[in-house]
Amino acid sequence: MKDDYNRKFCVAPMMGYTTPYARKLYRILSKKTFLFTEMIASKSLLYSKNKDLIIENDNDNPVALQVGGSEIDDLKKCSQIAHSYNYDEINLNVGCPSKAVQKGAFGACLMKDKYLVRNCLEALSNEKIKTSMKCRIGLGKNLNYEFFEEFIDEVVKSGISIIYVHARNAILSGISPKANRSIPVLDYDFVKRIKTKYSKITFILNGGIDSMDKAKNLSKEYDGIMLGRLIQNNPFILKDVDELFFDDNKNKSIDEKIITDYFNYINNKIDIESIYRLLSPILHIFFSVPNSKLFKIKVHEKIKEGNLVSIENLFLDFIKQKRTNLN
Ligand SMILES: Cc1cc2nc3c(=O)[nH]c(=O)nc-3n(C[C@H](O)[C@H](O)[C@H](O)COP(=O)(O)O)c2cc1C
Incomplete structure (x- = not known):
């Protein structure tokens, strides 16, 4: 062991x-x-x-x-x-x-x-x-x-x-x-x-x-x-x-790679698991980020459509716009 x-x-x-x-x-x-x-x-x-x-x-x-x-x-x-x-x-x-x-x-x-x-x-x-x-x-x-x-x-x-x-x-x-x-x-x-x-x-x-x-x-x-x-x-x-x-000093920042790594994993699951369960962990990215309401609304609209590619793109845009708030 x-x-x-x-x-x-x-x-x-x-x-x-x-x-x-x-x-x-x-x-x-x-x-x-x-x-x-x-x-x-x-x-x-x-x-x-x-x-x-x-x-x-x-x-x-x-x-x-x-x-x-x-x-x-x-x-x-x-x-x-x-x-x-x-x-x-x-x-x-x-x-x-x-x-x-x-x-x-x-x-x-x-x-x-x-x-x-x-x-x-x-x-x-x-x-x-x-x-x-x-x-x-x-x-x-x-x-x-x-x-x-x-x-x-x-x-x-x-x-x-x-x-x-x-x-x-x-x-x-x-x-x-x-x-x-x-x-x-x-x-x-x-x-x-x-x-x-x-x-x-x-x-x-x-x-x-x-x-x-x-x-x-x-x-x-x-x-x-x-x-x-x-x-x-x-x-x-x-x-x-x-x-x-x-003491691992490789400082991690919230960037696009986190989003792409996560979506690479869940992409294969969409046929076997509910989209809400797949996305619920990453929705917490909005936590206490100012002015993220519009993103939230858009993501929820896309969730209803069930299109993971467009949801991933929204998250990538969110990172681009809010990078400084996130890190
Ligand atoms: C939504 C939720 C679900 C939980 N489910 C479990 C569980 O499945 N097993 C468990 O041992 N404790 C469970 N707990 C208790 C947590 O493991 C932890 O002991 C408790 O939340 C206290 O820690 P915290 O003050 O850091 O939240 C749960 C807590 C929450 C908030």
């Missing part, structure tokens, strides 16, 4: 967002960022007819496949599949609080049963691929470090060496998944404290990192950081990551 990757800067798994297309754009913008798929339920991974579309990895490594599930035999197979699709890591979701996920007996509710989580991680583990977990710091309204520590004490017996921690509790009833990303308070100290106990385990901090400055400062204190919504809203800031976090 090859794993010399640095997880100093990771993009969080986000359902509906970290699609193969978004990951392609992220990879064009940053060679070093560690990427994640969306959470994929183990049953979908095993039986979905669209499986290839969901889990495609076009050599966008380093990248982890995140699975949601708790059935041991399924998880063993999922790990094999992740390896066969050239993923570097298989990650168990122990953080999603949604009702549907609880019904399927996976996600954050698994924190109630640390022995089951250990068994799941053991099922995922094999010599071909790295295994990791993404969890919360606890359940319910009250913070309880002892609960978190005992949970980690058990799961590390599975032999995993990488843990991503969304540093807030999950509240399993009464609030939505979205509210579960803001209402439970953040407590980064849980991650700091557990690291002092398990110095050899890589703990990646996640939750509420909403600027590159904050990301840079926190990356000095933790093994690595993981960002979700900042990248969801503005993926183009990834152009600065290799320089800021990996």
Whole structure:
């Protein structure tokens, strides 16, 4: 198993967002960022007819496949599949609080049963691929470090060496998944404290990192950081990551090549995938660029016509006109 990757800067798994297309754009913008798929339920991974579309990895490594599930035999197979699709890591979701996920007996509710989580991680583990977990710091309204520590004490017996921690509790009833990303308070100290106990385990901090400055400062204190919504809203800031976090001084600017590389990839997909899913990552180029409304309107008109060539040309024009705003 090859794993010399640095997880100093990771993009969080986000359902509906970290699609193969978004990951392609992220990879064009940053060679070093560690990427994640969306959470994929183990049953979908095993039986979905669209499986290839969901889990495609076009050599966008380093990248982890995140699975949601708790059935041991399924998880063993999922790990094999992740390896066969050239993923570097298989990650168990122990953080999603949604009702549907609880019904399927996976996600954050698994924190109630640390022995089951250990068994799941053991099922995922094999010599071909790295295994990791993404969890919360606890359940319910009250913070309880002892609960978190005992949970980690058990799961590390599975032999995993990488843990991503969304540093807030999950509240399993009464609030939505979205509210579960803001209402439970953040407590980064849980991650700091557990690291002092398990110095050899890589703990990646996640939750509420909403600027590159904050990301840079926190990356000095933790093994690595993981960002979700900042990248969801503005993926183009990834152009600065290799320089800021990996001392790669090949400064990347937003130029025509980013557009042509991206369209070269999606051009072959238009017959098998929805044009909205293909284009949604790159539409974020308009984020906070002044006077881009007209471009947006034109792009949406062209999307209805389904003509990728004319959409690509619009993006190229946009770069020409807004280069200084973008870089
Ligand atoms: C739209 C959306 C979808 C998400 N889907 C997943 C998911 O599939 N798996 C997961 O572990 N977390 C998921 N999350 C949570 C993020 O991975 C991350 O833990 C959370 O957003 C906190 O990080 P942030 O404050 O940097 O956004 C999702 C978050 C968002 C905004």
